[in-house]
Amino acid sequence: MKFLDLARPLLENPSILKIGQNIKFDIQVLANYDIEVKGTLFDTMIAHYLLEPDMRHNMNLLSEIYLSYSPVHIESLIGEKGNSQKNMRSVPDEKLKEYAVEDADVTLQLKEIFEPKIRAEGLEPLSSKIEMPLIPVLALMERNGVILDTEELKKITYGLREDIISLEKEIYVLAGMEFNISSPKQLGDILFIRLKLDDKARLTKTRQFITNEEILQRLAHKHPIVDKVLEYRGLKKLLSTYVEALPQLIDARTGRIHTSFNQAVAATGRLSSNNPNLQNIPVRDERGREIRKAFVPAPGCIFLSADYSQIELRLMAHLSKDKNMIADFLSGNDIHAATAAKIFGVDIKDVTREMRGKAKTANFGIIYGISSFGLSERLNIGRKEAKDLIDGYFNSYPGVKIYMEKSIKKAREAGYVTTMFGRRRYLRDIQSRNQMARGNAERNAINAPIQGSAADIIKIAMIRINDKLKSGSFKSKMILQVHDELIFETVESELDNLREMVIAEMSGAASLDVPLKVDWGTGKNWLEAH
């Protein structure tokens, strides 16, 4: 009897607990053999992520820390990573056995340590109701993948290449010499030494000239080369990071792109995505948006995109219990306009674009714990005006200021802050005498509960939606998560049912003092649906 035939009934038995380190990986390997792992999961990597979200969670490290034991490194079996790295299949059975058994032993020992710690720290519900059940959901989304229309991408490629070459030529003429525009060092020397665009130019810590977008924007009026450089940078980024890289990641077996969702990287509880990162596909800039047209549904399908509207600001309203902010959300008015009306003391119908823009920046800044200096930099206004704006903000929403102070106080006293669902973030620098370290910790004390609660909520929605997809025998697939947005490859006949279900599960995932509003769109590519 083959091993798989022996293992299958155990792995597929829903009443047998599965303990592992990075179980999503095992689920994917077993899925290749048509084994569907069922039953409750306990993943030591995820457990440690909940216990110490800022740390790394690989098994050898955990073993060294918690078991004072250094397991065999995989490299000693299959060699260093690189071209010559061998496959697990090439490892002699005797060695493989030792490795596999040790791996299982260490994992079980770690579980015995982490499980009581999870319980002791009040993390059990977050663990057993959200993080562990999410593992197979992410595994399925990864296997689902998404189709990339390479012909559509090719169309973009030619235009980009041409424009980059002509920009390159124009830049060389304007600079009076050729240089590597992609080298910040060379570019800085051209702009600030050769062309003398700013005699007070700021330097990076490695004493190069800063040439980032913010600095260049301010210089744009001084010389035509600056805009060309900005455009060149943007187009190069699109070409190298997306247009040229994405087609290389199409899986030969499925013909689709399969990202990895990492559940144990972001210290706030968010997911991250890599190989490729499908959470940073361009959308703001007109030229970049074109790339989204290349993400398409399977024949007979249509994309449904559903996203939480202003979830972080709604969480600020909920967590702070600020009466005015709650009222602004309940009114159904545009929140940034409502904020502007309060800050500037005008009727909401008299709010100008400029006022709304400032209020919007202030709203974002508040979530991130911004200072008056930060806000003045961002809005390109004076320190005084920025301070007045912030004072106006706190007068409008006094509960928000109190909440921010309370968050910092909680961090000082407990050493950590928590999300709505008990996720912790330790802020060890909150007492630091180093201003920068302490400031950082204080901003995290404000941001982590908000960003983290939003992450908790969308994870709950994803689990419930996945359950409904199964129980309702939908053929539609959940394929992507982008922090506050879920994307589905929808069988067209299921669209109405699916949309209704998705919106209900997303808005019902948590009960706040303000509604959890969900916006949605559909389309024959990701740009249309967004």
Next chain:
DNA sequence: CCCAGCACGC
């Protein structure tokens, strides 16, 4: 091979 600087997303 690693880090810095930069740019994309939320």
Next chain:
DNA sequence: GACGTACGTGCTGGGT
């Protein structure tokens, strides 16, 4: 006087 908005991934250049 310096610092100054959270969380990520990935590219290129440039030094080792």
